[in-house]
Amino acid sequence: MQNTDITVDRNGSLALGLWALSGGRITGDSLAITGAAGARGIYAMTNSQIDLTSDLVIDMSTPDQMAIATQHDDGYAASRINASGRMLINGSVLSKGGLINLDMHPGSVWTGSSLSDNVNGGKLDVAMNNSVWNVTSNSNLDTLALSHSTVDFASHTSTAGTFTKLNVDNLSGNSTFIMRADVVGEGNGVNNKGDLLNISGSSAGNHVLAIRNQGSEATTGNEVLTVVKTTDGAASFSASSQVELGGYLYDVRKNGTNWELYASGTIPEPTPNPEPTPAPAQPPIVNPDPTPNPTPTPKPTTTADAGGNYLNVGYLLNYVENRTLMQRMGDLRNQSKDGNIWLRSYGGSLDSFASGKLSGFDMGYSGIQFGGDKRISDVMPLYVGLNRPGNPGD
Numbered sequence: 001m002q003n004t005d006i007t008v009d010r011n012g013s014l015a016l017g018l019w020a021l022s023g024g025r026i027t028g029d030s031l032a033i034t035g036a037a038g039a040r041g042i043y044a045m046t047n048s049q050i051d052l053t054s055d056l057v058i059d060m061s062t063p064d065q066m067a068i069a070t071q072h073d074d075g076y077a078a079s080r081i082n083a084s085g086r087m088l089i090n091g092s093v094l095s096k097g098g099l100i101n102l103d104m105h106p107g108s109v110w111t112g113s114s115l116s117d118n119v120n121g122g123k124l125d126v127a128m129n130n131s132v133w134n135v136t137s138n139s140n141l142d143t144l145a146l147s148h149s150t151v152d153f154a155s156h157t158s159t160a161g162t163f164t165k166l167n168v169d170n171l172s173g174n175s176t177f178i179m180r181a182d183v184v185g186e187g188n189g190v191n192n193k194g195d196l197l198n199i200s201g202s203s204a205g206n207h208v209l210a211i212r213n214q215g216s217e218a219t220t221g222n223e224v225l226t227v228v229k230t231t232d233g234a235a236s237f238s239a240s241s242q243v244e245l246g247g248y249l250y251d252v253r254k255n256g257t258n259w260e261l262y263a264s265g266t267i268p269e270p271t272p273n274p275e276p277t278p279a280p281a282q283p284p285i286v287n288p289d290p291t292p293n294p295t296p297t298p299k300p301t302t303t304a305d306a307g308g309n310y311l312n313v314g315y316l317l318n319y320v321e322n323r324t325l326m327q328r329m330g331d332l333r334n335q336s337k338d339g340n341i342w343l344r345s346y347g348g349s350l351d352s353f354a355s356g357k358l359s360g361f362d363m364g365y366s367g368i369q370f371g372g373d374k375r376i377s378d379v380m381p382l383y384v385g386l387n388r389p390g391n392p393g394d
Contacts, residue, residue, distance in 0.1 A: 001028040009036035017041045017058075020048035020079070032057040035065060041091060044079035044098060045071035052083040060091035063112040063136040063156070070122065072097020078120045092136075095124035104149075106130035111155075114139040128175075140167035146175035146205070153195040154180045154212050163194050169201040171235060176208045181225055181261055182217070183245055189223030194261075197228045203235035209252055210240040211261065219246030221263040226255075233257030317365065320346070324369050339374035 008015045017033040017040065020026045031052060033041045041058040043066070044050050058067040067089050070079045084103040092112040093100060097120040104110065108131035116124035124141040126133075128149040136156045144151075153164045155178070163180060177197055185192030194211075209227060223245075228237050237259045239252040251264035324346050331342075347366035 001026065001031065003030045004028070004032070006031065006033045008033065008039040008041075010038060012036075012038040015039045016043050018043065018050060020044045020050050021046045023047050025049045025051070028052045030054040030056075033059070035060040035067075035091070037061045037065075040066040040069060042068045042081060043071070044069075044081050045076075046073050047076040047079060049080040050082070052081075052085070054085045056083055056085055056087045056089070058087075058089045058091055063090055063092065063134075065091050066094055067091025067112060068100060068102075069094040070096055070098020070100060072117075072119050072122070078122050087131075093124065093126075095122050095141075097122045100124045102126045104128045104131040108132070110134065111136060113137040114141045116141050118142070135164055135166055138165045142169045144168045144171050146171075146173035146207075148174060150176045150178065152178040154178050161193075163196070165196045165198060167198045167200060169199075171199050171202075171207075172204040174206050176210055176240065178210045178212070179227055180212045181227065181243075181245070183223040183225045183250065183261055184217050184219055185223075187218075188220050189225070192223060192225050194225055194227060196226070199228070199230040199235070201231065203230045203232055206236045206238075208240045209237055209259070211243045211250070211252075213244050217246040219248050219263070221248045223261075223263065225261045226258050227252070227261055228259040230257045316363070320348070320365060321367070321369070324367075339372065341370075341372045343368065343370045345369075 006017045008017045015035075015038065017035060018026055018028070018031075021044070023046065025048065028050070029052070032055075035041050035058070039060065041060060042050060042052075060067050068081055068083070068091075070081060072078070079098040081098065081100045083101070084105070086105045087102070087108040087110065089108075089110045089112060093102070093110075093114050095116040097117065099122055100116075102125070104127065106129050108128065110132070111134040113136050114124060114126070116122065123143070125143040125145075126141055127143075127145040127147075129147045131149045132152065133150070134152045134155040151166070153166070161182065163182075179195040179197075181192075181194030183189060183192050183194070211227070233254070233256065237252060237254075242249040242251050242264060243261070244250075245261075248263045250261045252259050253262055324344055327344070345366075345368050347364075349362060349364045
């Protein structure tokens with residue numbers, strides 16, 4: 001079978017696109033299967049085999065429908081499905097008492113979930129090269145070999161507070177995992193949760209965790225959430241960048257054989273231990289205990305830092321304008337004129353005075369003030385006047 005398009009629709013009743021059974025074998029090259037509600041894309045049972053190469057498109061009506069599946073039957077050897085090439089799959093892959101091997105070439109996209117029950121020696125092995133897997137619900141598989149690929153837990157629309165768990169027996173290669181996290185939980189990290197990658201066998205390779213920002217969360221900086229579990233701790237995981245969760249920045253660190261989100265910050269230099277007091281002959285003096293290291297201080301977000309500095313800028317510009325106006329008031333006290341029209345220009349530069357709490361800044365300014373004043377009493381120096389400033393700063 002080659003360069004074939006298959007459409008399966010029985011008005012919601014069970015229908016199969018490719019069906020191998022009773023020891024039969026199907027081979028295909030460049031196939032496209034479209035399945036309506038109730039349909040199954042590729043199905044093998046009773047010691048049969050399906051081998052597919054080149055481009056493979058399977059488009060089921062929802063990601064929860066069976067795109068590729070095997071069935072276990074007592075007394076029969078495990079059925080086998082092998083596919084290699086560029087794949088566009090919308091649907092789930094289920095190995096029930098069968099052997100499924102998917103080799104996804106660059107440009108492949110799979111949207112759906114996976115299941116391997118390991119009955120009858122069955123397995124589900126997936127290799128991905130420059131490909132994407134959009135995980136739509138809790139999944140498990142035996143081998144996941146990744147090369148410059150992405151596993152996205154966060155692409156599908158789900159109920160708020162519902163997260164996805166992916167169980168993998170063996171993980172290798174290099175990849176990016178896109179995940180979501182609710183580090184707050186019921187408050188201060190109690191019963192918090194998020195997407196979880198659980199590796200029950202061997203782990204290898206270097207992987208990146210891209211945690212979705214949740215800037216509205218009411219974090220305290222004390223929360224910790226495990227996002228990756230392994231049994232051997234052999235693979236390496238790191239955050240793609242610090243994550244802004246509420247008012248704090250979070251990073252990924254290793255804890256035992258697992259990796260967790262925590263509030264990151266600059267740890268101050270520890271206080272040196274005091275020199276021990278020389279002991280007299282009688283009685284000896286016990287050296288004091290060393291001072292413990294200070295607790296890390298979480299960093300403010302870039303938004304909070306900019307907001308604080310904005311208040312400094314307004315104060316400094318107002319100070320410059322008032323200082324120039326006061327010079328005009330001094331001129332009036334030193335002169336006996338009844339009034340005048342006046343114009344002043346000024347310029348200079350200022351530095352912030354954040355005392356290390358915020359990021360420093362410096363700014364230049366220039367401006368023009370003009371106005372008029374009139375003495376309204378011959379008995380005492382009482383004036384009325386109007387001033388109009390113009391003061392840009394950068």
